[in-house]
Amino acid sequence: MTDFASIESFAAAEARLVAVRRQLHANPELSHQEEKTAAFVAGQLESWGYEVTRNVGGHGVVGRLKVGEGNRSIALRADMDALPITESTGLAYASTVAGVMHACGHDGHTAILLGAAEYLAQSRNFSGTLNLIFQPAEESAGRSGAVAMMDDGLFERFPCDAIFGLHNHPGAPAGMILSRPGPLMAASDSATLTVHGKGAHAARPHLGIDPIVVASAIVMALQTIVSRSVDSTEVAVVTVGTFHGGTATNIIADHATMTLSLRSFQPAIRETLKTRLKAIAEAQAAAWGARVDLAFDEGYPAVVNDAEETAFAMQIARELVGSSLVAESPLIPGSEDFAHYLTRKPGCFLRLGNGESSAALHNPGYDFNDASLTTGAALWARLAERYLHS
Ligand SMILES: [Zn+2]
């Protein structure tokens, strides 16, 4: 048995990894449209001897490689989709598709997993089953690619004992690896709340039920959800993002509508936000003789890392880059559909530094940092080798 993969193991492959990453960057595809990216990925995997399954939950691709007699199995996941943003980087390899851009670094995530795939197929330094998941439509909250792949039998057709994924992290040094056990990224839900009052003349408000007054009372009462109903050592957000009502100065409106964003890191708190919102809205409306319609739009759940698999992944990270480049991640209020996998399988989601001066994710000036490619590929390769070590 040869040594486990290290960053140096990828020195010779680095130029090719950069070329692949930039090719993907120049040819971005929106969520649910990742046809060419998927075809490229599938072709690469096949050329290295993987058993490849296409069109899993849309444009999803799964590459499977079984080596030896080991009965453990692992899944590693990369996302492939881009965003409806017009790139402003001016880079030589900038997007060639008008209005579409890899502004979240999924080009880097895909290149990293391909790099690990090639290495692992050549070194074959493991015993067990490797499942490489190339997922479409991460940026599609209403139609998550992770959910589509699971609905298409991902874990039944390609069983795994644990699943791992990573996302680049602007603000952390290139090559730094961050994670934390338990909640890492937020659940994100939204709600639409309409208060139905009774229209009247502005001069005779006692003849109507003013939905703007009722809705205002609701907005103020909602401020007690986090401050009074959520454990003070936990984090949650209730934001009223829009508030609309009325048409003219001299009219008491018939209804008023607001939309809300709810963020949380614990399933129980996610539920609390919803139940308190409903109770407060209904009770406030009832007090004024009004009524409410409330519709929730479920987003991604929180990314909740398994303690054991996270300890394992962080140990691999320390072996690769040393303790000074491994850090406990802060809670991240963004959301990520890898969360869905973690509701079914133990695993860990990691963050990979994208440089301290990196533009923010989803910014038109953003670019994935190529200096992190070999670290990412080595992380996946070593993690798979160690997980499937007989
Ligand atoms: Zn994104």
Ligand SMILES: [Zn+2]
């Ligand atoms: Zn992303």
